[in-house]
Amino acid sequence: MKIALGCDHGGFELKETIKRQLEEAGYDCKDCGCFSTESCDYPVFGEAAARAVASGECEKGIVICTTGIGISIAANKVKGIRCAHCADTLEAQLCCQHNNANMLALGAGFTGPKLASEMVKVFLNTEFEGGRHARRVALMDGIEG
Secondary structure, eight states: OEEEEEEOGGGHHHHHHHHHHHHHTTOEEEEOSOOSSSOOOHHHHHHHHHHHHHTTSSSEEEEEESSSHHHHHHHHTSTTOOEEEOSSHHHHHHHHHHHOOSEEEEETTTSOHHHHHHHHHHHHHOOOOOTHHHHHHHHHHHHOO
């Protein structure tokens, strides 16, 4: 599975930790930046990761900024993206099971590396349940303009 990664300066260190974790587990990563802790604009990197997922180049994506909020909003502007900002493993599980999320957003200022690692594992290994949730996901996707 190929995973798109994107972050701003506030999420750089956590992105690098997650990237190592993913590569050690055998995932292929597309690093959409940023590439340092120098101040930068999260929409640029959230969009880049989202476009890699929306195009099918990557199956899922993970984006990180200080709060996880701004970069999730940027990613969700891309048609076909369902990016969920999660703060714990249950949210990471349910966003996949119920919302068929294809991107996970994390807040590096609030989520430490151990919790983030567990959230990533859950996100990547949880399947969409379909059923009644499929109708709702279709309704959400229909909102896109």
